[in-house]
Amino acid sequence: MIEFHKDEKIILEQRKHWYIIATESFMFAIGAIAPLILIPIIAGYSSSFSSYFSSNLPLFIFFFSAWTLLMWVSFFVLWTNYYLDIIIVTDKRVIDIEQLGLFARDQAEVRLENIQDIKVEVIGIVESLLRLGNIHIQSAGQSREILAKGFPDPHIIKNTIVKAQDERLRKHRNERYAS
Amino acid sequence: MEQSLSITLAQITILIIILGFAVVSSVLHYHWTRYGISEKSISKIKKIYFGVSSFLILLMVMSLIYLIL
Numbered sequence: 001m002i003e004f005h006k007d008e009k010i011i012l013e014q015r016k017h018w019y020i021i022a023t024e025s026f027m028f029a030i031g032a033i034a035p036l037i038l039i040p041i042i043a044g045y046s047s048s049f050s051s052y053f054s055s056n057l058p059l060f061i062f063f064f065s066a067w068t069l070l071m072w073v074s075f076f077v078l079w080t081n082y083y084l085d086i087i088i089v090t091d092k093r094v095i096d097i098e099q100l101g102l103f104a105r106d107q108a109e110v111r112l113e114n115i116q117d118i119k120v121e122v123i124g125i126v127e128s129l130l131r132l133g134n135i136h137i138q139s140a141g142q143s144r145e146i147l148a149k150g151f152p153d154p155h156i157i158k159n160t161i162v163k164a165q166d167e168r169l170r171k172h173r174n175e176r177y178a179s
Numbered sequence: 180m181e182q183s184l185s186i187t188l189a190q191i192t193i194l195i196i197i198l199g200f201a202v203v204s205s206v207l208h209y210h211w212t213r214y215g216i217s218e219k220s221i222s223k224i225k226k227i228y229f230g231v232s233s234f235l236i237l238l239m240v241m242s243l244i245y246l247i248l
Contacts, residue, residue, distance in 0.1 A: 058242040059242070061238065062243055066193070080207055084216075
């Protein structure tokens, strides 16, 4: 759970690109339908398997259901990991949350005034066509950089952060002059 | 002999699967409610997840009953 400050305003909330979950879940879809493809192929080659299959159909239904359930639950674990990965830009900070597994969560944040450099990376044909990429945020006084992987329109996210940072620095300057 | 072995194997499998399903589902439920997914989305996700899972478990139980009988 992210705790925001009382006067903190959320500017942007962005989840990872759908392509990330689509490619990962494709394997589960293949895995789930694999028995439906493999069993008729094997039955076509082996007559003994074919007769065993037809006389033990409930047993095959049982193990197929069990296998599909396993794939189904694994897909939801994957989806949860995908859905909980998020980058949030507020008028004070950038928060990057990475769900690494069901029991591992990495939350990194950097204050806007501490950001030194933002780099956007779009590598690959599919990535260029779908406009998805990585964002590196380098901050002052922190050796570790924030790396947000697989986000859609990374240039828009970068521009939003830069704009929010400019606004934040302007506000700081004005406050300093006023005092 | 072969038939009874298959039934025993199926019974053990269903026990492991139901137990594993219960554990993973409660962990998933914890994540869905804890980490800020909207109430509207959660109810939709729960309906799909538990709906399909219940159907598959029911199919397994029915096949097992058919095997035993």
